[in-house]
Amino acid sequence: MSVGTMVVNGAVALLLAPMFDGIARKIRAIIHSRKGPPITQPYIDILKLLGKEDLRCTASVVFRFAPTIALASFLVVALLTPMGASPSTGVPGDMVTWIYFLTLGASAIIILAAASGNPFAQSGAAREIMMLLSVEPIVVAALITAAVKSESMRLTDMMAWNLANGPSVSMVSAGIAFLLALQAAMGKLPFDIPEAESEIVDGPLVELSGPNLATVKLALLIRQLVYCFLLVQIFVPWPALSPWPLSVIAALVKVLILFGLAAVIEAVSPRLRIDQSMVYMSRVLFVALAALTFAVIGV
Amino acid sequence: MAYTNLELAFVLLLLGAVLSGPMRSWRSAGWTAAVFVGLSTVLAWSDGLKALLGRETVRAFIVPLPTFGSELAVSLDPLGGGFVMLITGVSLLATIYSIGYMGSYRHESPRRFYSLLQLFIAGMIGVVSVADWLFFIVFWELMTLASYFLVTFERGDPKAVRAGFKYFIMTHVATAGLLVTAVVLWRSTGSFAFEAHKSGLALMTVSFRSLLLALYLLAFATKAGIFPMGDWLPDAHPAAPSGVSAILSGVMIKLGAYGVLRVFWGMLPDIGTRGEVMTWGAVIVFLGTLSAFVGGLAAMKENDSKRLLAFSSISQTGYIFLALGIGIAFAKSDTLSSLALLGLLGAGFHILNDAIYKSLLFMNAGSILYSTGTRDLNKVGGLASVMPLVAAAGLVGVASLSGLPPTNGFASKWLIYQSSISGGLHFAPFVAVAVVAFFVSLSTLAYSLKYFDTAFLGKPAAETRRPVPVPGTMTLAQGVLALACIAIGLAPVWAVNVIASVFGALPAETFKVGRVGGLAAIPAGGAVPALWSPVTLFGAFLLCFFIAEMIRRCGRASVRTVPGWYGGEEHADDEVRFRAQGVYSPFNEAFAKVYPHVPIPRLPSLGKLKSVFNLDSWLYGPLLRGGGKMVDKVSRSHVGVPQLYMIWQVAGMIIVLALLFVLIR
Amino acid sequence: MPVEAASILPALVVIVPTAAAVLIFLLGRFTTWLREVLGVLGAAGALALSLAVGHSTLRGTVLTSFNDQFRADSLSALLVVLVSGIGLLATVYSLRYMRHQVQEGGLPHTTTVGRLRAYYGWLMLFIATMLWVCVSNNIIMLYVAVEASTIASGLLVVFYWDRRALEAGYKYLMLLTVGITFSLFGCVLVYATGASILGGSKGLLLSELKGAAGMFPTTTVVLASAFLIVGFGTKAGIAPFHPWLPDAHAEAPTPVSALLSGVMLKVAIYALVRTVSMFYPSFAPVAMFALALGVFTLVIGDVMALAQDDLKRMLAYSSVSQMGYVLMGFGIGTQLGIYAGLFHLLNHALAKALLFLAAGAVMYSTGARTISQLGGLAKKMPVTSFCFFVGALAVAGVPPFNGFQSKLALFAAGAGAGDWWAVIIGIAASLITLVVLVKAAKAVFWGELSGPASGPAVREAPLTVSVTMAILAVLCLVIGIYPKAVYSPLRAAAAVVQTISTQSPGLAAEHGSAPAGSRSALRAAR
């Protein structure tokens, strides 16, 4: 069973991640009253890039393998994310594992940037870490809230608990905190500070080209996806349809809504400076910690 | 009488100290030392394993001091056994490392190094292998003394000398507290034995006991480098030769945790002190969290490689104390036994891991120093091309320092999070601890990546001399440690089993060991369910890696090497080098703006944090200055005029008379 | 009860160095080497005889000569061996050192080689008088001997005959003489009362007075013990009677400083204990008072030492504080306390002599003694720096050096007697001592070569100098690692002193091993 789930998770992540991005771009175009590219555009970009020439600005082994590692670790995160509503017990990990594999991928990108030796890339990497430092605590606080409520550190248990006990103050507020941090977690405007094209020309990705760029882009798309999945599955797991393929589809719909929301925000908001974003994040962190306190109190 | 191998090891170390003392050549002295340390390591491990796996106490009686109710005797219980193995193992590698490393001290004489090094190791072994406070203190002081002379090895450098002095005095002040407690309990029990003191503590009133426990905690926290007391650490560790720094940070400061375990886990009375134990556990947790946080942030700002690692030592020891405290807090409760075990396991495991990767990283920073002659991360770069193996080891080191799976650092942090979250279910504040711990681990990632990226990746630096390749012995030592990191990371179950036996518990109470060496926490005894199956996940990761690589290659793209793109301009490598000081500068500035706005917890900004961290400026400095004024006043009373002195005589005479009348009447 | 045996040894111990002194004064003017040889011979002879005394007292016999005027029990034996041993080392040290001082002129002063005769002569007399103090059984002669040692050392203090030396010498003689005159008053009181109780000549003999002290009227006890404490306390550098000490110790030639700090203070405290401890059994508050005085002293000494920039003055003040520890031990007054006091007396004698000799070696090769001027000498003078560090750590009481053993015993004794405040203050002050000494050590021997230390002529001190230091250093280490070596003599010595009446005397016999007091103290405490 669990293996099956993981396969499905992986497949969903790999195959559908670009599509969500395509949809988001479409929505953005509509808001900008443009025609916009077709929804399949991201697939086309990636495939085209895979075929293009692979330019290496350094002979470093790290530089060579970092993109793959990033993609691989985000895939692992995808495997660990409960995408269907059914508690798939076999998934060999818990929230800590989830977060740390996410971090592994992020640090792969950072190291990649550093290895390229390009100042744009390196400042982008630094920003990446700073974003990580300000966003992850919120996600963690939200997850710990869930863990405290469900008395388990396993994501599936949290989901199951929420399904069983219905919404509670702490869970809802934790979900809200997560939602407020989601935009930054997905690295979309106004929080696309690490790779700000107009500013530091795509930051960590500046030296990437061809297949490397494709891999990293795919990886980042998958990251956006898993964040959304985590939010919807842990904090709004309803409706729990069975058989579980149905619930997966329900989850996909919810994720789609999130993406739409994100696209709208992205379309209407300018980029923040990192310090501004941190002020914002500190406020959100406050919400998350409040949620945690509620959870400890037991509401 | 039967000699244990441990005594033999100790004697061998002393012998080695004597033999390698007179040698003039660095190499011969080094190899001699290495041989002796190696031999004693083998012997010590044989005893340590006996104690650890056999779950027995290796005893051997040496010299009695009946009138002091004290005796010099080896008493190596599983806890001591584990530490002995850790100490000797790391020390051996550090010694081997030093053979190559000390080559950069040609002008100095090896006499002041290897003998002291072996005495230092011997002292540490002694500390963990006695069950008698008197000799505990003796060995403790021997350790401090030897390490003091090692820290000040570069005695020509006033900074090193000052750092060593600070270290010596601070640890000594703390040790005085230890002496006081020992004497107090000796007086009430007439013995120095751990057991006797345990009963002695049990008999005391709560307030008095708390006083003694506070003294204990002060002493051990100071040695462990816990934030307010451990202020000596960031000065002393960089000052020492890197091999020694490895031992200092790797094992010596862990002995502080050892002491805390001995006292707060082993010596607290069993009955009727649950609330008290809970309080002490909470105190230790608080200290741990505080120094984890402060150390992490201070390290992010640091540009001196070894200083950065020193701060990270403070942070990691904070983690250890954090878990330790949770373990201690629930140790005396019957229902939450496995939660307590969880905490202790986390602490023990993190001690092991931090010992491994921190010594690895200090050796790594030492290699940078050796090769480029500087510790300033701004002045180095792109060293991976000069010393690829060292760079690889460094990568593993930083990975496990920042706890990236599947390295060992992750396994222990996993335990720590689990214990703090499950602890939070029974004592709410511990949840906040969990959040802080996560945040700190992210900052750990930040500064360790900063260290690795700026030193080994990027463009070679122009400021420093051409880097020289490092000797094989240095690479060897780091390689071994790096392999240990990965091995333990992949098979945490074995480590957990061993460490559980240190605490005389069976892991099965807490963990269901999965088919392929996974760890599944059973929801019993206060622990929450959690799962970490390194092998499975690493297998999955490899699979994903394969897939990702397939995707990457499916386009069969051709490869071409090109110069870097700097917005379309040509630049020399050094012009476009991204220096360490720039890495988190926006963040650091941002911190200054952000944190005051955070309602909870209200933290000082990084800049202020530095000043808070710099105890010299606001604590010790004024203290010393005030003391100096007082001393000056007193000394001014000696004006040198004979009459005055005679007046003192006569006045003293009169006072004496008066007092004696009062006393005797 | 030890058997008494008439023997000439105790008298000889005094006579031999005196004879050497006389010979030096007579023959010394002819040749240079003769006085040195005579000096060494005298000291060596004294040491040999002292060892003989110690050997026989260890076997439980008490040697008396000249119908009990001289009396050597195990306490005297300990002191005698200490005095003559360090005396010999100081003499050997003087050989090269003093020649260097008067010829090349390590310090600005006006001495001639001719005055070396006086130097060795008075040195011998100094040693002889100190030995006399230790073996004299006549309370008046005890005073006389102490005063005589003052005179002999006074001439050594003014040896350099420059402003500083003269000033120091004047203060030394004046303050000490006044102080000791106090103690003379005390002795007279004791003698008069004792004579009226015991009748006639017995009233002079300490061994007899000990028994009679219980019958003294209280006022006499108060006056006498006050006078004795102040008098001999002055000589022992007990605060607030200490101000002569830093001047004299700093301005005297280094070997003399080593003797002053190493043994003369101890001899004085010996006289103090000999006389005052006779009141312990019946007047315990006296001991209490001594304890308070000791604690006060050790604090003052440490605080003053902190303020010094002159190496020798700093050492002198730290001697003050260490004497405070010794007095604290005696003031605790239990068997263990006195044992600890004696043990610390021994250790401090060795360590402080070592420190002064090392400081002298520094002055020998650099000519400077201001801490802030010196630096980085360890490269040029490894042996000296090693010795200095050993001495410093030993005095500060860091294991594995001997100071730790005695201080531990001391604190244990204090704890056993329940004098918590004393123990706490003592531990705290020992930390200050550590700061002072280690700070000075690192300032002088580490850091960059600077000031006088950077001179080209600066090199390791000559053999006789470094060997004497090495011997002391090794002793410090050996006693620290294997204290059992000195248990039995110390035990015997401690058994001699009368203890305060919280416990029955002679407990040492009851237990197998040295600090037998500890358990009895415990019993007393429980």
Place this chain on the structure above:
Amino acid sequence: MTGISPQLVHTLSLLMILTSFAAVEARNLRHSTIAYLAQALLICGLLLAYATLNEALYYWAATALVTKAVLVPWFLWRATADAEQETKPLIGFGISAVLIIALLAVMYKFTHAHAGLFVNATGELAALAETNLAVAFTVFALGVYAILTRRDAIKTVIGLCLLENGVHLSLVSLAPTIKETALAGIATEVVVTVYLLLYIIGGIREKFGTTDTFKLSELRW
């Protein structure tokens, strides 16, 4: 048990106070030297008076005559050869006169009150002892007073001698009848110290150009 004339002893011992007063107060060192000489003679007289009880004291009297009355004054005379005037004292004549009278009164009362505690003689000897002790303490105190308040080194030496006289007086009056007293007295003659001190003071005069002890404060803190 007789032969000793109380009046004589009384007068002698009371005279000692006057002499010591003179010795302390005389500005001219030679005059105070002479005063000290007179006091030394008085002590010898006292010793002789007591010697009727204990002939061993004759020896002491003899030595005392040599040391106290001959050697010490001679040394002082030599030492004051070129500087007869002492440096100005801290406390002038009037005050010190008052002080000394007060001191004497106090000591007298004290000793008469408590002497019984440590005077073990009987009858007139006791009475003598009490007077003498009073005097002895006073002289002793005067010596201390001189040492404390006189800036001139030589004056401090004289003060030292006074101390010693006080002790000797008490010694002889506390245990007059015992042989060893004489031995004790002889052994505790302070003459050597005095010689040595004057020798050093000579050196001080040649190096410092003065005998003002307040100038001797180069070695401090």
